[in-house]
Amino acid sequence: MSSTGGGADGRSDWAGDFACVECGRKRLTAAAFSKRSIERHRTANVPLKCTACVEAAAAKERAAAAAKAAAAPAPADGGGGEVVCSACCKPRPAGDFTRAQLQKGAKARCGDCVAAAGAAAAAAPSDAWEARYKEAKEAARKAEAVGTAAARLAAASKVAALEGERVTGLKPVVLGRGGRGRGSWRGRGGTRGRA
Ligand SMILES: [Zn+2]
Ligand SMILES: [Zn+2]
Incomplete structure (x- = not known):
């Protein structure tokens, strides 16, 4: 020192x-x-x-x-190599869990539950679309009744965009042809509400 x-x-x-x-x-x-x-x-x-x-x-x-x-084997609670799944609440052999899940401890989910959750997530988009479409329709209806021109335009284009999304599976960049139903917001270049 x-x-x-x-x-x-x-x-x-x-x-x-x-x-x-x-x-x-x-x-x-x-x-x-x-x-x-x-x-x-x-x-x-x-x-x-x-x-x-x-x-x-x-x-x-x-x-x-x-x-x-x-690297260590996951701690099984209570011995016997069983882990209680946090989703289905059943005690299952540790082999039913991935290592990543086991590391979550009390929040571990068994392989079945993880797979089920994945399937639900994959199925979700169409449900989400229905919900969004419903909402947009509702908003458009309200805007039609009480909204300003700009609000009606925005609501109607939202509905149209959702319809386009449904048909093509893509978010439309330009809605060229096929805009069905009311054409009130189409073909009037001067009435764009948003700058
Ligand atoms: Zn130093
Ligand atoms: Zn489970």
């Missing part, structure tokens, strides 16, 4: 007087260390490590712990 921290209260002398045993940097100021390590260095002559090294070591430790957790 070559640092001279032994002085009584010479705080102003600290600057540039510390060295990190980890990275070997010398002439560091007290600001490069945590207050606690300075304190421990002064009182118990604990080797100093700069905050950067302490941080790096902590990050390494966290990574190692995470890797260890990933």
